[in-house]
Amino acid sequence: MAKYKMPRVELHCHLDGSLSKGCIEELLGRTVAEEELGVSPDCRDLAQYLEKFDLPLSVLQSEAGLKRAGYDFIQTMHNEHMDYVEVRFAPLLSMQKGLATDKIIASVIDGLEKGKNEYDVEYGVIVCAMRHHSYEENLAMLKAAREFLGNGVCGADLAGNEAEYPMSEFMGLFREVHRLGFPFTIHAGECGNVKNITDAIECGATRIGHGIAMRNDEAVMKLCADRKIGVEMCPISNLQTKAVKDMSEYPMKQFLDKKIMVTVNTDNRTVSTTTMDKEIDFIQKNYGITADEIVCMMKNAVEVSWADESVKDRLMKMF
Numbered sequence: 562m563a564k565y566k567m568p569r570v571e572l573h574c575h576l577d578g579s580l581s582k583g584c585i586e587e588l589l590g591r592t593v594a595e596e597e598l599g600v601s602p603d604c605r606d607l608a609q610y611l612e613k614f615d616l617p618l619s620v621l622q623s624e625a626g627l628k629r630a631g632y633d634f635i636q637t638m639h640n641e642h643m644d645y646v647e648v649r650f651a652p653l654l655s656m657q658k659g660l661a662t663d664k665i666i667a668s669v670i671d672g673l674e675k676g677k678n679e680y681d682v683e684y685g686v687i688v689c690a691m692r693h694h695s696y697e698e699n700l701a702m703l704k705a706a707r708e709f710l711g712n713g714v715c716g717a718d719l720a721g722n723e724a725e726y727p728m729s730e731f732m733g734l735f736r737e738v739h740r741l742g743f744p745f746t747i748h749a750g751e752c753g754n755v756k757n758i759t760d761a762i763e764c765g766a767t768r769i770g771h772g773i774a775m776r777n778d779e780a781v782m783k784l785c786a787d788r789k790i791g792v793e794m795c796p797i798s799n800l801q802t803k804a805v806k807d808m809s810e811y812p813m814k815q816f817l818d819k820k821i822m823v824t825v826n827t828d829n830r831t832v833s834t835t836t837m838d839k840e841i842d843f844i845q846k847n848y849g850i851t852a853d854e855i856v857c858m859m860k861n862a863v864e865v866s867w868a869d870e871s872v873k874d875r876l877m878k879m880f
């Protein structure tokens with residue numbers, strides 16, 4: 562990608578799904594097989610895809626493990642020559658051994674900060690509320706995360722099984738999140754209904770994770786374009802989870818043509834066995850995405866990111 566003059570920015574990447582093999586092995590104290598880490602090509606759906614997170618989550622239950630994971634993540638970003646990345650994780654999933662959410666978040670930020678100082682990769686943390694957790698649990702976590710907003714944490718998200726838990730059940734929670742001052746994105750229209758996208762925008766989401774379900778829906782695509790909603794697309798992951806039936810149905814080009822603020826992302830480097838370069842090669846070869854469109858998507862990413870203004874300025878100057 563050296564031929565393009567642009568910063569390399571990613572907005573949708575999960576920490577647990579992106580831990581390196583070496584980091585997981587070190588924390589587990591044993592070697593792991595590739596099949597334990599990544600989904601197989603015959604992955605049926607999002608539910609099966611999500612099963613791959615049990616192993617990495619098992620090493621994210623201590624302050625040391627969380628710190629190591631944050632550091633590992635920045636090392637991976639450095640190896641991929643990334644300039645800025647927003648990394649997301651669900652603090653509630655690291656409570657199996659009783660760690661408190663503020664300790665969990667502080668540990669991840671500690672590791673990321675150590676990596677940042679060593680490798681000069683800028684980052685922001687997005688905390689994910691989970692669809693299968695209660696309103697009270699999610700809200701308590703978000704209130705703890707609020708203390709880190711602007712100090713490591715940059716935003717919030719809703720993740721988990723979208724088919725089983727529609728956005729309509731979380732409107733109250735995200736109105737609270739909005740009141741707490743978080744900018745937020747919602748996993749919506751990944752493997753669920755287009756209404757999840759409009760509901761998310763209605764309660765204040767400025768970005769949408771995936772958004773595939775608004776394909777061919779002129780009204781919703783126009784809504785996203787008019788409101789400059791950032792759409793975080795994850796091409797390889799979206800094929801693996803069967804978010805589209807067929808590769809030819811993938812709407813990245815359609816969204817770009819409709820002037821939607823599309824961005825390109827990896828979702829989960831380890832679970833999806835991908836990198837930013839792989840995603841870019843893949844969409845150029847399979848979806849006819851041009852070099853100019855790649856640059857446009859990186860510009861979109863800077864614009865809709867939740868980086869500090871000084872970081873945004875620095876990234877913009879790299880174009």
Ligand SMILES: [Zn+2]
Pocket residue numbers: 573575748770828
């Ligand atoms: Zn995701």
